[in-house]
Amino acid sequence: METQNLDTSLPGVRLLQNWVRQRTPLRIRFPGGEQLEGCLDWQDPEFLALRPASAQQPVLIRRSALETIQPLE
Template identity: 45%
Template sequence: MQSFEKRTTALDTSQPSIRHLQDLIRHKTPVAVQVPGVGELEGILHWQDIDYLALKQDENRPLTLINRAAAATIRALG
């Protein structure tokens, strides 16, 4: 028997973690994102959706997309 998980297509802004990340994005706070197997990535979050975080590490580089499930920790640097 096969079971399918119903996923929402929108962020649940009632969740404190979502609101906190939105504040970091709004204020352009530098962050460090720990990704197992990759290390710590530093930059400024530009947006989030239900699957990914977009991190700008440098003005001369494109956005780095980080799967939300792969982010072990996210901490503000500023």
């Protein structure tokens, strides 16, 4: 499996990393209408790790599976 690096020159990558640092509460929506809320723990080229408020472990979300990400604040 080939490893890809995040392109930190992309504004979307920088914004997500800012939300990780600030522990910004987010809502992630999926094409079928399902949504999850929580804070991002980390991102890599393929996944986002979203930790719901009451969870001890993050949920891994494949970037290609999501529709929108928006801050709740």
